[in-house]
Amino acid sequence: MRRWSKEEIEVLRKVYPDAGAKKVAELIGRSVDSVVAKAKELGIRRKRKVVWTDEMVGFLVSNYNVMTMDEIAEYLGVDSVDVLNKARQLGLKKNHHGRVTVVVDDEYVTLEPDDIIMLYENGYFDNLELRRLCRFKFFRDYINSKIGGVLERH
Known part of the structure; x- marks a missing residue:
């Protein structure tokens, strides 16, 4: 060292x-x-303490499993350590097993791929939102197979 x-x-x-x-x-x-x-x-500490708004918390919860810590931090204008600490405080865990946490009707909901398909088909998500949720290849491939290629890149 x-x-x-x-x-x-x-x-x-x-x-x-x-x-x-x-x-x-x-x-x-x-x-x-x-x-x-x-x-x-x-003994050097950060001067500022992040004040988390409801919108910031909502964004964090909605995007925790689909964006990196750095991407979330950059979007929110905070340090990635702040994002990690808030995620831990909220009890969020990274999940790469086919589930995504999203905000549906102002509630945090963890969804399986079939739930996302149902919500998409009922108009809760547009194509752009569906693409964002489906950043992981296995997730995207599964949803494409069920919806008929709506996520195919043109």
Whole structure:
């Protein structure tokens, strides 16, 4: 493990409180985990606390299984660590076994592929929303086989 230089620690002290671990890691060429560990060791904390709105929580829950942490963080304008912490607080778990959590009539619902097909056929999702839900190949292939290729790329 490489020792931290005085310059790296200076960047950590100046940048981490406002911009977070990902930005520091990019600037000094270290892993995010390494930056977080060093910040904790030195007692450096983030200045801002994310205030999660209902819309942000809804987006997180709806997209947790179909987007990466970085994609969600970028969309919401927060750090990926904030996304991970909120997901843990909400009890969300990554699920790559054919189920997706979505918002239906203002409720968080975990759906099987057949449920998604039924909701699509009843107008709850348009083609764009269906594509977003079906980012995983096995999920997309299954739904295509049931709906007749609606998700085929042209």
